Amino acid sequence: MKAVYSCFSQMIQQLKQDAMLIMIVFVPLLAGTFFRFVIPFIEKLITGYFGIDAILAPYYELVDLFLIILTPSMFNYVAAMVILEEADDHMISYLAVTPLGKTGYLLSRLGATGLISFPASIFVSALFHLSNANVLMLTGIALAGTVQGVIIALLIVTLSTNKVEGMAVGKITTLFTVGVFAPYFITGKMQYILSILPSYWMSRAIQSSDYLALLISILLAGLWITLLSKKFIKKIAC
Amino acid sequence: MRIIKLILGDIHFQFKYGFYFIYILFSALYVFLLFIFPETWREKAVSIMIYSDPAAMGLFFMGAIVLLEKSQRVLNALAVSPVKAIEYVIAKTISLMLISVLVSLVLAFVAGLRNIPEVLLATALTSMIFTLLGLIAATKINSLNQYIIMTAPLELICFIPPAIYLFVPSVIMQWYPLNGSMALISNSSRNPLRDITMLLIVIICLFMIAQRATMKMWKSLGGVKL
Numbered sequence: 001m002k003a004v005y006s007c008f009s010q011m012i013q014q015l016k017q018d019a020m021l022i023m024i025v026f027v028p029l030l031a032g033t034f035f036r037f038v039i040p041f042i043e044k045l046i047t048g049y050f051g052i053d054a055i056l057a058p059y060y061e062l063v064d065l066f067l068i069i070l071t072p073s074m075f076n077y078v079a080a081m082v083i084l085e086e087a088d089d090h091m092i093s094y095l096a097v098t099p100l101g102k103t104g105y106l107l108s109r110l111g112a113t114g115l116i117s118f119p120a121s122i123f124v125s126a127l128f129h130l131s132n133a134n135v136l137m138l139t140g141i142a143l144a145g146t147v148q149g150v151i152i153a154l155l156i157v158t159l160s161t162n163k164v165e166g167m168a169v170g171k172i173t174t175l176f177t178v179g180v181f182a183p184y185f186i187t188g189k190m191q192y193i194l195s196i197l198p199s200y201w202m203s204r205a206i207q208s209s210d211y212l213a214l215l216i217s218i219l220l221a222g223l224w225i226t227l228l229s230k231k232f233i234k235k236i237a238c
Numbered sequence: 239m240r241i242i243k244l245i246l247g248d249i250h251f252q253f254k255y256g257f258y259f260i261y262i263l264f265s266a267l268y269v270f271l272l273f274i275f276p277e278t279w280r281e282k283a284v285s286i287m288i289y290s291d292p293a294a295m296g297l298f299f300m301g302a303i304v305l306l307e308k309s310q311r312v313l314n315a316l317a318v319s320p321v322k323a324i325e326y327v328i329a330k331t332i333s334l335m336l337i338s339v340l341v342s343l344v345l346a347f348v349a350g351l352r353n354i355p356e357v358l359l360a361t362a363l364t365s366m367i368f369t370l371l372g373l374i375a376a377t378k379i380n381s382l383n384q385y386i387i388m389t390a391p392l393e394l395i396c397f398i399p400p401a402i403y404l405f406v407p408s409v410i411m412q413w414y415p416l417n418g419s420m421a422l423i424s425n426s427s428r429n430p431l432r433d434i435t436m437l438l439i440v441i442i443c444l445f446m447i448a449q450r451a452t453m454k455m456w457k458s459l460g461g462v463k464l
Contacts (some may be wrong), residue, residue, distance in 0.1 A: 018381055018384045019387055020386070023386075045405055045406070046405065049405060050278060078383060078386075081382040081383050082383070084382065088306075088309050089309075162309075163306050163382055164303055165255050165256065166302065167298065167299055168256045168257065168260050168299075169256075171260055171264075171298070172260060172263065175267065
């Protein structure tokens with residue numbers, strides 16, 4: 001555990017040097033301010049422009065969902081970029097043969113990031129949420145969002161072999177959140193096509209306060225993490 | 239010709255690292271979204287899509303491209319070859335512009351836009367601006383996180399005013415060059431010739447800055463100033 005903590009501290013030092021640490025603290029707050037105040041303002045503008053009563057307001061739960069997902073996604077994206085740099089510099093192979101080990105390395109980069117992003121996500125959603133979703137649901141979504149953030153980071157580092165591929169995969173992983181649209185915009189059984197994505201179940205959970213959907217989302221995300229972690233550890237071994 | 243070979247080399251690089259695959263995937267997603275949006279939204283939605291993604295891809299990817307070239311010692315090889323910095327900048331700009339224009343052609347066609355030539359021209363010019371901005375930022379960084387930090391304010395400056403201008407086209411804001419780009423894409427330009435001229439002036443200035451920045455980067459490769 002000491003090795004994991006030490007490795008995590010080293011990552012924090014690195015982020016501090018790049019000023020990324022400040023960015024990590026401020027961006028969720030800026031985004032939250034935007035979501036809380038600018039989106040209702042845009043709603044006012046576009047309802048006036050199109051002459052309709054409500055355009056975005058029926059989707060405020062969806063907006064909250066995006067806000068909650070944003071913080072862990074960003075934290076884990078930064079961690080993924082650090083892993084990509086270390087992979088390019090062959091640092092991971094060296095770290096893997098220290099007492100830290102491969103699992104310890106993964107825990108220091110993504111596990112610890114997840115532990116921090118969970119309360120941060122709850123904090124941001126508590127401050128800036130727009131919908132009437134209750135605290136328990138928002139906390140549950142924050143947990144599911146945190147686990148999904150780890151999946152996105154794992155996808156980036158597992159499926160890419162260098163920085164450029166990492167950025168490309170990073171762009172593709174944005175599709176991982178496409179599931180949130182399904183319960184709102186795809187009617188009938190067609191929406192189940194996206195049920196392989198935890199984001200689909202998160203969206204269903206917040207849409208109809210369905211705690212079972214929330215549980216499915218977390219379990220499904222856990223399954224993704226198990227599969228991807230194994231693949232990543234195997235990749236480090238090569 | 240050397241420049242053609244550089245462009246082809248960059249296209250090959252972008253193909254190898256999946257840029258074309260990604261944009262086929264994202265084009266399909268955008269087309270799907272365009273179909274599910276109400277028809278009244280379609281023109282505005284496609285303008286935002288074209289401006290914020292295919293046109294802006296250079297700003298997103300350039301940091302990783304330059305860092306990978308640094309770590310693979312490609313830049314070291316180029317620095318001692320007869321290739322000039324301006325040729326390197328042109329090759330990057332043209333190769334990424336090609337993807338931007340192809341994707342915007344698909345989106346404009348699907349959305350049924352009537353001003354396709356204007357959209358393609360605006361996308362090409364905007365893509366050049368974003369690629370040059372990305373390149374200028376990328377010459378000054380050592381890590382991807384540094385690049386993300388450096389480009390974040392650029393993104394705010396480049397995306398927010400055109401997004402506002404699309405819905406609130408105030409007279410004063412039309413003088414911001416990137417608003418001209420958004421106006422050309424969304425077929426709402428009050429004076430297309432003026433907007434194109436403004437974009438060209440910005441491109442020329444950015445080309446000069448990018449060339450100098452690339453020269454400086456090449457001279458300091460390997461940690462030693464040449």
